[in-house]
Amino acid sequence: MSQLSGSVVIVTGGGRGIGEAICTEVAAQGADVAVADLDEERATTVAAGLVAKHGVRAIGVGVDVANPAAVTAAVATVETELGPITGIVNNAGIDVIGRFVDSDPQTWDRLIDVNLKGTIQFTRAVLDGMISRSAGRIVNVASDAGRVGSSGEVVYSATKGGVIAFSKALAREVAKDQITVNAVCPGPTDTALLGQVAEVSQKLYDGLARAVPMRRIGQPGDIAPAVAFLLSPGAGYITGQTLSVSGGLTMA
Incomplete structure (x- = not known):
């Protein structure tokens, strides 16, 4: 497949879990990929694997999405190494x-800084x-927890x-510039984040699996194709949408 040939896509939180699966999927579809992660060594390892397996250009970039200066520097590095960024996937998140x-307030601040402000800062960068190129794809990885809440x-x-x-x-603001912005909401997905649930309560974890129709x-590989589609030319008339990828858990 080469749906994304000629694209340069940066994926935050790309070193593991859903982010790594997204990097793999978009590289398989021909995109050059910047794997951005707090763990620079892991990001570089993932990028090297993409080059070897898919023959695309890829680099690893270490960045804390909560640090505005680091975000600006990361974007500059990617554009120097790979060229203008045509698509961004804001996937980095913590819980x-x-x-x-x-x-406590310190925890609240860190969650807000990474999950919300990190998305805002990388998008702004x-x-x-x-806008200058009148083209772009922005995909923000949210969560069904943001749609229906989660205890x-x-x-x-x-x-x-x-x-x-x-x-x-x-x-709404950037549609006139031919830039699309969409959100993908994973349901319960087998990542380190969900592993926290099992640590707190295996019964709760098992209940989540039973609740999914x-x-x-879900597996990280279940989420990645939806993200890749929203980055593709075929999604050029889709914007402002929220897509749940949850095995039917959320139908809204």
């Missing part, structure tokens, strides 16, 4: 499972170039709801 009444993830749910709202509002927890 802390627990009751809201047991949480690539947007001027996209034990109150502030996380708030940040992901913010990502959804941000995506819709920005989509398809009767299984």
